[in-house]
Amino acid sequence: MGIKGLQWFVANACPDACTMVNLKEMAEKHHISHPDSPPVIVVDAMGCIRHWYTPESWVCGGQWQEYLANLQDFIKAFMAVDIKLVFCFDGVVEQKKRDEWVKRRLKNNKEIARIFQFLKSYRQQPGRGMFFIPSGLATFTRFALKSLGQETICSLQExxxxxxxxxxxxxxMGILGQDTDYLIYNTSPYFSINKLCLDRMVTVMYSRENLCHAxxxxxxxxxxxxxxLxxxxxxxxxxxxxxxxxxxSCPPKSQSYDKRANIILAVASYISRVPCSYSSLKDLEEMLxxxxxxxxxxxxxxxxxxPGQQSPWLPPSVSNSQILKQETAICPDQEIFQLAKxxxxxxxxxxxYNVLSKGEVECSNTLEDELDTELPGQALIYRPVRQHIYSVLLESGKGKGYPCIHCSVSETSSLRACRLDHVL
Known part of the structure; x- marks a missing residue:
């Protein structure tokens, strides 16, 4: 999701951190400096779907051939300049971020409610300004990319x-997406999907070095x-x-900045004046x-x-913070679990994998009218199907009827972002 207001700040208050680059020229330079490996751009796929899915008549979904053609054109443009793409999709909702996931689903529910209110009021297709990703598109996109011969990864972590x-x-060579977290990670250059022009193969590259200088x-x-922040x-x-x-303690430098920009500058000024140490971090934790x-x-x-990085704000022993811990899967058969992984x-x-590893499932937002009381939400309609899947996967329904009541899987549904715990 990134840092609120940082994208605007970089574009408007820190122009030196935004550079228009030619991806073909960058690929050629990469070839020269790395002759044994092709230039690769790793794509934050979930951050790019809005860019790929362009039909004006979007609310009912279904424009599959048009969408597939867009994906093909996107891939061909990069292949033409010898750039390999690797697409990465969200594969889990980490426990530490589950509360934030629920908040976003609730916010999405309000957006969906406005879409249905518009449909009822005006009897016409909402404009692009109200666009919401059609149900299931993220899942279908994975298979579309694989069918087009692309390397596609589903994450085991955030x-x-x-x-x-x-x-x-x-x-x-870089990361393609639209998330300011890629300015925070000390990693490859970060390219903007929103600023990408396929015809000329140019986009904006955001520089964390120039941001830090500013x-x-x-x-x-x-x-x-x-x-x-x-x-x-x-x-x-x-x-x-x-x-x-x-x-x-740090009055605004310019009256043209908004409140959020002034907060960004003030927080940066505070950090620059504090000794860079773990004890300073502990002092901050006491303040908050x-x-x-x-x-x-x-x-x-x-x-x-x-992996391999350390922070001067943390004890020296802290590194490789998110290397996957040894899984304590609820699936007793490690061979099956490894195959699922x-x-x-x-x-x-x-x-x-999510059922076998943690016994957790998320039912995200779908385009359905919460005010239509005649039809239950899809999360509830398809619950018996999911229950049967759980019983098969966890083998607790062996020799028993359908659905099984002995499995225990924790579901988080976007249907009012409710928890459907131990529903089996």
Missing amino acids: ADYEVASYGLQNNC LGLNITDLPLFACL GNDIVPEDILEGFWWKCVA PLASDKKLLYRGVESYLL EQHVRAENYMV
Whole structure:
């Protein structure tokens, strides 16, 4: 999701951090400096779907051939300049970010409600300004890309972390997406999907080095900077008091900046004046109203460390923060579990691995009218089907009727973002 207001700030208050680049020329330079490996761009696929799906008549979905043609044109444009694409999709909702996931689904529900209100009021297709990704499109896109011969990955962790990690570990030419978290990770260059012009193969490259220069920070300060502005781990509501203290000690440099831009500048100024050490981070944790979770800021900074990286704001022993821990899968058959994991990574399935590993399933938003009381939400309609899938996967229904009542799988549904715990 990135950092609220940072995209606007970079584009409007820090123009040196935005450079128009020619991807063909960059690929040629990459070939020269890395003759043994082709230039690779890792694509944050979920951040690109809005760019790929362009039909004006979108609310009913169904324009599959048109969408497939768009994907083909996109791939061909990169192939023509010898750039390989690797597409990465979200594969899990991490427990530490589940509350934020629920908040976003509730926000999405309001957007969907406005779409149905528009349809009822005007009896016509909503404009692109109300666009919401048609139901199931993300899942279908994975299979579309695979059918077009593209390398497609489904993440085992937070997708933006895996995208950043893949870019760093594979010496990629860059990352294509639209998420300011890619400015925070110390990884490959970050290219904008929104600014991409396929005809000329140009886009905007965002420079974390130039951003740091404008803010008076070091690259290793960016994870703390992101946390103190609020992200998926550190909620904004506990930071507001801290922001106003920063703004009071660092008056706005320009009246043309909005409130958020002034907060960004003030937080950066505060960090630049604080000794770069773990003790300073602990002092910050004491300042913030973290309630019982005093390690929240620590975990937030740690979440941006890619394999092999360390932070001067954390103890020296802390590195490789998100290397996958040894799975404690609820599936007793490790051979089956390993197969499900491999298929998950190859984007061949989504649900099976999550059920076998943690017994968790998310039912995300779909385009359905919550006010239509005659038809239950799809999450409820298809619950018996999912129950049967759980019973088959977990073998607790062997020799018993359908549906099985002995499995225990935790579901989180976007239907009023409710928890459907132990429903089997």
